[in-house]
Amino acid sequence: MAASYWSSSQRLRWLMPANVALPGHERDLTRVSWADRTKLTLHYTNVIQSVAKRMMLRQRVVASAMTYFQRFYANNAYCETDPYPIACACLYLAAKVEETPHHLRTFVNEMRELLRHPLSARDGTDGKSTTANAARFPYTSADIAELEIYLLEEMDFYMILQHPYDLLTRLCAELQLPQSVLQTAWFVTNDSFRTDACLRYPPHVIALAALYLTCALQPPEAQAPASSAGTSMGTVTEATGGNPILGPGSALPNAGAPVTITERVKDWFAGLSTPLTEIAEVAQRLLAFYHVWDSFHETEDVSAILARLRTPEANAPPTAGPSTST
């Protein structure tokens, strides 16, 4: 698999330099801060994750859908579009590309069901305005079918993706790491698709960064999993129902592995041909992202941020970017 990555469209057509600003993001960042835009991405990817979970789609499909979503919003802005139907088109297309197709109307129905309630009514309070009360997903299958083609055009019709999961699984087997490490690194990899790392780094670098973060923050031999290391990492809001990484509630199986694992992994990372700086960059981005996630309250935050994003006169100064926020 890795061999064909070098000639893949994913690398040749859709790999962006780590530090070049994306036009779509830029336009949003004139209205909201980086952290707020990140929260919106978190919300929209939560929607993708939830619909996929309800439809029991594989994690690969979710990863592809989120990558398509990131590709689309590399050149488009949240402030100029409605991301919900785009998210739906991404998931619908990804399911087909990953060879587990479902009827379009199933996706539309699931989206409608998930977004039935206005954001602010979630916690019992009534929506303040009529717009907030409107259903958030008024789209039909025909609308999404049209968007599917638009999405494909925005991606220049490149669809095949390689994901970090296979490599991650092989690495953990090769290094004889306990199952808990694989599991946590797997969750970290899932979360990486909620950032633009999937547009800027090859899948093997993301796999390595996920493993690196896991081993650095949760030494495999730690007898009390998710204790001190966990608290700084943030919890998921009830809306996602998941656990990103090392949340206080996470009950990772106790590995009881020999004390040499950390040493072994450290040595192994030192001997890699992939530059450690790249791995560290991805890890850094992920930490910045978890930092935002930590203070994310989906129900209140999203409507507030959207209000600022959609009002033209809003002029929140673009504050801390991913590199300065940690």
Next chain:
Amino acid sequence: MDVETPDTANRRTESRYRKDRRVGEGTYAVVYEATETATGRRVAIKKIKVRQQKDGLDVSALREIKALQELRHPNVLELMDVYAHKGNLNLVLEYLDSDLEQIVKDRSLVFTAADIKSWMLMTLRGVEHCHRNWILHRDLKPNNLLLAANGQLKLADFGLAREHADLNCAGRMTSQVVTLWYRAPELLFGARDYGPTVDIWSVGCIFAELMLRTPYLPGDGEMQQLDVIFRALGTPTEEDWPGMTKLPQYVQYRAYPKQPLRMLFKAAGQDALDLLAGMLRFDPAKRFTAREALQHPYFQNSPRPTPHERLPRIDAAKARDEEIAGVKRKLDALLGEDAMQLGGESTACQCLCSYHLLTFAYTATRLASLEDGATTKRVARRLSFSMGV
């Protein structure tokens, strides 16, 4: 909807090509010959038929686009461009004159062992490239091996192609792939976790067909196909093919004896038969991979493969003349004095439609006006006009 489709960009792309005539119709697409206006380059445009407005893009169309977008190789059909127009997708492909099936069927063509070796080499190189990129073609047959004007062979029709890299989905692929006569035995027994060697079986069948000048294993139905295969190659035992009896749709077949390939392929070299046998092994695990086949001594031994420019090819002009003459004859019969009644018209129009499909410069607009309310006489007049008689 907040989102606007980039319609202008599409129209710009669309005006880059001029559709000249219709050349083929497939299961989910119509294929046109077209010209890239800026360069005058001849291209093929494969227009994906819309199924239902309410559902999205056809899975076959997506498979074709996603595979061709990854593959760039002299022996794989080049996808030059994709554009949407009025909700339809159009694939712009390099234009290819003919296919290997036409070559096999054209009795006026004589071809040598060196020619066959050349076609095999190009086919296997294309297949190897697909497999290196983890893509299974799953519909290899002479009709889907297209030939360029310079004799280059290109794998085409990726409507069934898919990736197989993903370990997570092993055991979940459909066995309903590949045109029956070229379908590997594990597929016929309902295997769902097969691999690249299903394509190699097809290539083996094509190799045999090139030598025999007729399809090698032409079964009548799924059950009968295995019978035809076993009759030709001998019924495999669990020893030949461990795991066979555990396949989902395994049933016991009559035990035909193994026969040497030499009985049927009398003129073939030993190296050719050796390669053929390697590609037609029952056990998918023992069957040659594309790379193993390419490394087979057959390709190093003499005769050297014919350079592609010198391969036998369909004389396009002659073929066209013959087809036109055939249609003319049909029309003459149709439009004769007895056929000048009312009933004649619809038949004439039907005939016109098939006529339109031929390699013949006849514009869609003209056909439309003819179909509208033309009398048989007008049909005849227009026809003689456009055929220059």
